[in-house]
Amino acid sequence: MRWDNLGRDEAATATTPALFGTDVVTRTFDTPEFRGITFHEVRARSIVNRVPGASQMPFDWTVNPYRGCSHACVYCFARKTHSYLDLDSGLDFDSQIVVKVNAPELLRKELAGPRWQGQHIAMGTNVDCYQRAEGRYRLMPGIIGALRDHANPFSILTKGSLILRDLDLLRQAARVTEVSTAVSVGFLDRDLWRTVEPGTPSPGKRLEVCRTLNENGIRCHVLMAPVLPYLSDSPEQLRATVRAIAEAGGTSVTPLALHLRPGAREWYMAWLSVHHPRLLSRYKSLYAEGSYAPKWYQRRITRQVNEFATEFGIGPTHTGTLRAVPAPAAPVTVEGPTQLSLL
């Protein structure tokens, strides 16, 4: 998907990059929260996206009100998707954020359309819908409100504590349809967090979010992702993380070892060379065959996390994620590659 497919005719500001044509309004805000971030406001033509048939994702329909993510996780493998916008998958991904300002009204319209059959909609599957931009644009209340009014089942995966702002809406929706949430917490190490997930709430804060959601009747799962080889994967680290998840009331935990797909791979390896140069050769060896850690490594992580989950009474774990949904009959639209971004 390119820029010229996202927008409708709309006057652009003088600061809109030529690349984006006349369909986008570009804004910057000089507040500390948004310093260095540029927002590109677009009016999307569609908002419910069909996950391409070849996808391995356990969901078929998604809604993504943003592209790019100021949470800036170094390993994020949604990074590659920014290159489809003629932006780079490094700093631009962190700081050039596309905002689909008409997402709530468009969703309401699409849910009411004759072809929509009320299938499960997954959010937070590409980039975080509760990243910092959401504090300003407030798109999620309108989105959840539309899903509630149509009793349409949905799930949200996030690292953002802002989801608690919408707790009342989530509870209202949960009274009429299936609502599930998940937070991702791959490790507890605060030094590691500050460098590899620099724009996110702390792991402890995310676990508090999980606890609050569960206490308020909103089922919250924990995606223990990513487990970073040689940085957060010792048995002691895994055990401490699972224990914290259990103490936060996480209902289950799913471990995922780091993936290094193109886009994320270059960015992560550059980060590694600065922060942990002694690990470079070990990573090159571990990921020599491609984007995924070897099966033996993945099995080791899963087995150990399962053991700790059993120890702390939150098993069984599983290797899927939010949920699987049946293939729907009526296609609405396809929005480029959908990727689980290890939120």
Ligand code: SF4
């Ligand atoms: S992993 Fe999730 S929270 Fe982190 S940058 Fe990517 S989309 Fe944002």
